[in-house]
Amino acid sequence: MDVSPVGLARALIPQIPAIVTTVVLAFLRLFNRKQNDQWPQDFFTAIIVAVMRPIMSTPASLAKSQAQWLTDFGIWGPMWISKTTIPRAESHLSDGSSVVGVQEAVFRAIGHLGHEELHGLDFDVADVEVEWTGHRAGVSPIALRPNLSEKEQYNKMMQETSGECPTILYLHGGAFCLMDPATHRFTCAPLAKSCGGRCLSVRFRLSPQYTFPSALLDAFVAYLYLLSPPPGSFHQPVSSSRIVISGDSSGAGLGSALLLLLLTLRELNITHIRFHGKDVDITGTTGSASETATPPVAGLAIISPYVDVSRSLPSVYRNAGWDIIAPPPKEGPPCPNFPADAIWPTKPPRVETYCEARFVTHPLISTIAAQRSHWKGAPPVYISVGWELLQDEAEVLARRLYDAGATVIFDGYKGMPHCFQMMRWNWQGRQSMQNWGDFCRNVVSGHVKKQHVARWTDKHGAVTEVGLQELASGLGDSDVYERLQKKKERRVKLEINMRRL
Known part of the structure; x- marks a missing residue:
């Protein structure tokens, strides 16, 4: 997540059509009482989500983001x-x-x-x-x-x-x-x-x-x-x-x-x-x-x-429409594709930033x-x-x-x-x-x-x-333990393959 002016522009400019659409629809709902009452989010929350999601979900250099x-x-x-x-x-x-x-x-x-x-x-x-x-x-x-x-x-x-x-x-x-x-x-x-x-x-x-x-x-x-x-x-x-x-x-x-x-x-x-x-x-x-x-x-x-x-x-995908955070990818590495810098990827490489896959x-x-x-x-x-x-x-x-x-x-x-x-x-x-x-x-x-x-x-x-x-x-x-185990096994396999390269 790059919060510099240039980073914000890169994240938001491609999303301007989607953001404008969200603003227009949220504004129109204000004049349709039944639809507005049924919609879970209020006017400002809908706009904040539309603006924040691309900012939060655009991978940036971890070293640069930490410094910011x-x-x-x-x-x-x-x-x-x-x-x-x-x-x-x-x-x-x-x-x-x-x-x-x-x-x-x-x-x-x-x-x-x-x-x-x-x-x-x-x-x-x-x-x-x-x-x-x-x-x-x-x-x-x-x-x-x-x-x-x-x-x-x-x-x-x-x-x-x-x-x-x-x-x-x-x-x-x-x-x-x-x-x-x-x-x-x-x-x-x-x-x-x-x-x-x-x-x-x-x-x-x-x-x-x-x-x-x-x-x-x-x-x-x-x-x-x-x-x-x-x-x-x-x-x-x-x-x-x-x-x-x-x-x-x-x-x-x-x-x-x-x-x-x-x-x-x-x-x-x-x-x-x-x-x-x-x-x-x-x-x-x-x-x-x-x-x-x-x-x-x-x-x-x-x-x-x-x-x-x-x-x-399941909510990591089910609730994606309401959240400022993007869901994890269903295929490939589960973490964002952070650009390489002085601190990432680690040596030896890891799938997760916080811990080794086995943990x-x-x-x-x-x-x-x-x-x-x-x-x-x-x-x-x-x-x-x-x-x-x-x-x-x-x-x-x-x-x-x-x-x-x-x-x-x-x-x-x-x-x-x-x-x-x-x-x-x-x-x-x-x-x-x-x-x-x-x-x-x-x-x-x-x-x-x-x-x-x-x-x-x-x-x-x-x-x-x-x-x-x-x-x-x-x-x-x-069910929870089974899901956890499957995700762990996926990460362990990915991490082993990364370390073989």
Whole structure:
């Protein structure tokens, strides 16, 4: 995706006839009440989809696209931003006890959840840059950032939050290879305002330069940083009961993988992680013999979740007419045909940017591959999704979490495209943002009630309720696993052939 002026022109000019046709038809529907009422998308959404789809679906150099999306255009408007870096955690090999190092914990979880050979997995702990984000009240949308130190910026932010506020561990979207906390400031700041809390937005390592599980490792480090800040950190320790993991698109997938990692470590009886000289308790207990373990976080709040990297389910084609993302090709390599540059193709070549083909259906990459039992002990979960390519995987994940005993709030919007919650051009986007923030605020105070139905809302505000067990009703668990396996086998064969050339 090339967002330079030249790149935008190349993507849009050939599509001008189609865009004009869409605008005309959308305009004519405004004068035909019956037709307009029946059409799932409102006027502006239809036009945005027509314009955004060619931009999003035109392959561009990954190196060039990363450089564009990593450009920081500054901080302004009603937000506090405080930048800091989490120092690299030390290596620690366990001696058979329940205390392990960060790297070993992730490695053990990968092995426990998957049957793939772990040879070739090359990852290490690194420094992790993060941004604290909060709402800044009483300023204009173009107000400049005050000339203060990062510590003072943090203190100013905390003056506008309460001690009992939610702390949102935010993981940005971008297909694991694009975007940055800087691109998501105008999502995190409104979310912080909506819930009355603060966000810690993580600059995790991007693919294809860093493959799985580097991003997951960085997210795990950020979680430990909240629980046990090293000396010199701005914040005080945050109780796990005040932390909400959140993210959009691939960041939502990474967030669900982080939750699955934490649940798996408990299953493996790993109770403490060595982190900057301390053995950090990840059980959520105080050590009392009579105390029941709490979930590792207060909740998981994800929007338009990308939780099937293999893109196996029918909605990746069925919903193409409503989404800003183009469906994957049915033949040949499943990834976009990115032009060759310094970082792609990799050496040796891969089919997927994020991982080797043999790992594409690993539960810590595609969390819909996790079995129901893997989600035992999960906290309440909020999922918001539209009529997008990722609808089926969002529904499968919601159903499986519900079947595992979790409280699931499913907030669906008919006719809406990928990540509409972040753009908020219509009332559906604004409503979803409010619901997202409400969940984050309520879940840390224990006020999220058990639900048994999912809600699908149309553009008129009419709500259709569907039993959570009935979501993705045509996709039983065995069917989902079979589809995943077929897509994995296809990628493995393609990757073997690529490496023979």
